[in-house]
Amino acid sequence: MTNMVRSLLVTGCTTLALMLSTTDAAAQQTTAMPQVTQAKDYSDAELQKFADATKEVQQLQMATQQQMAAAIQKEGMDPMKFQQMAQAQQSQAGATQEYTEEEQQAYANAMKVVMSMQQNVQAKMQTKLQENDMTMQEYQTMAMAIQQSPEMTQKVKDMMAES
Known part of the structure; x- marks a missing residue:
């Protein structure tokens, strides 16, 4: 896989993961996202705890992105095409795009797998945070x-x- 394709795929999977987690979190939580109007000063110990948790979460996300890319390809879908279709659907421009029935089915199959993986990674992420x-x-x-x-x-x- 070329670096450009890998970069696009990582960006796409990250975007997708963020979209899915935002949608999922909004649906599951009744409380709003915390509002920060003024930056709080955190102690070095608190910042270190955050840094450690962030490092673990990033490693988890990188591994998941690779697994998502493989799952998308396993469903017979080009990762760039998957990203394009996901963005079109998110922006509701998908209705104006012409996709073959085969592409739509591959996308739907890949999306099911990706969504399942996203739910799994969210649970793992919460565990990593709890460990910290x-x-x-x-x-x-x-x-x-x-x-x-x-x-x-x-x-x-x-x-x-x-x-």
């Missing part, structure tokens, strides 16, 4: 706060590089 003494909400809240602070972002990157 964090809930999903705490992790998301910290992630948003850290993104708002270039200083904390750099500190977490450094911590991840050291461990």
